[in-house]
Amino acid sequence: MIIDAHLHCTGRETTDDVLRTLDEAGIDVGVLLAPFLGDGYSLDDAASLRRANEHxxxxxxxxxxxxxxxAVVDPRHPDAPDDLRHAIEDLGLRGCKMVPTGWYPYxxxxxxxxxxANxxxxxxxxxxxxxxxGRSGRFCRPTYFEALRDHPRTRVALAHMGWPWTDEALAVALIDRIHGVPHERAQFRLDISFGPPPPYRREVLTRMLDVLGAGSLQFGSDCFLPCSGAHxxxxxxxxxxxxxxxDLGADTRERMWSGTAAAWLGLPATAGTHAGAHASTHAGSNSDRPHAGLLAGTGGGGGGGGDYAPRPWRPVCC
Structure with missing residues (x-):
């Protein structure tokens, strides 16, 4: 199974459009975000966000x-708590996307x-x-989201691995691992959607896998609908x-494609995988366990614990 945990709606898509895109792309489940960027929708306009959630x-x-x-809400609006409650209880939406711009999470x-949300x-x-x-990212540093630990029943995903503050994002998610919280019950995980530029991606993902394990990482395309499945x-x-x-093994890949996101969403675990997802899967013995020395505070280098052997990287996009 493959879950795309980061798909933007614009208000121009239809249900048939979305399902066709998912089918063409080989995606089993899509997490759709209410529109908030253009086409009459804006984070500055609370009424437009209500329309977006209804759409x-x-x-x-x-x-x-x-x-x-x-749902999408902007916490700066006085009615945002009621709007979120309405979106969940009355509209049947199942989560919320927020963009810190003009406000800090703490x-x-x-x-x-x-x-x-809690x-x-x-x-x-x-x-x-x-x-x-061109907007400032000063409101979106990963450590600011530590404030969500005051709301421990929330299940938080930080998009783009916090680029360029990827080590901060790793540190925020690592707290659950240090305290022995199983991946499926962790409060924080990281969305690996478009963030680090191509020359950094191998390095960043290697570090995330070594320290956090694949159970803290989930796939998201960050595409804007309507779009082709090819996109x-x-x-x-x-x-x-x-x-x-x-050279990631099948279990590591499965967690990144669906296992982490399924736990985040509260979906039933499944052993099935989409036929197109793992066409290049290598049958290795790679472990999802983070490097033991790192969690124990005893040091250790990347690729430790037998996860995988580093290889020369090549750019995966431009």
Whole structure:
């Protein structure tokens, strides 16, 4: 099974559009984010976000097995806690995406939204790291999301591995591992969608696997719908190529393609895999266990614990 844990809606897509894209791309389940970037939707306009959530609810309503809808709210708006509650309880959406722009995750004024999310034990997806459109990423440093630990029932995914602050993102997620929390019950995990530029991707992913393990990493294409299945498939292929370079084993790949996201979403675990996902899977003995020395504080280098042997990298996209 493959879960695309990061798909943007624009308000122009139909349910048929989305299902066709997923089928063409070989994606079993898509996490769809309510529109908030253009086409009449804006984080600055609370009414537009309500319309966005209603659009998404209609889009996913009849396909709960394949489409998981995430509301979008902006905690700066006074009615945001009520809007999130309505989206979950009345519209049937199953998680929430938030983008810190103009607010910091540790501010008192945004905690009421997090409290509603905690009440419902929601999976949350946050933009973390810089933006590519010129906005300042100063609100999105990964360590700022430690404030979510005051809301321990939330299940948090930090998008883009926090690039360029990937070590910060790793440190935030590592706390669960240090305390022995199983991957499926961890509060934090990292979305590996478009973030580090190609020359950095192998290095960053290697470090994440060595320290956190694949159970803390999940695939997301970060594509904007409506789009062709080929577009999503291209993003998926970037990950396949990188997995092949690192000679990752089947269990590690399965966790990154679906296992981590399924636990985040509260979906049933499945042993099935999509036929197209693992065409290049290597039958190795790679372990998902993070490097024992790192967790024990005794040091240790990348690739320790027999996870995989580093190889010369090649750019996977441009």
């Amino acid at each position: 998404l609810a209609r889009l996913v309503r009849h396909h709960p097995d394949r489409l998981v809808g995430f 501010e008192e004024r945004v905690q009421p939204v997090f409290a509603v 009440e419902h034990a929601l999976p949350l997806l946050f933009h973390s790291g810089i933006f590519i459109d 999503v498939r291209e993003r998926k292929q970037w990950v396949v190529d990188l997995m092949d370079e690192l």
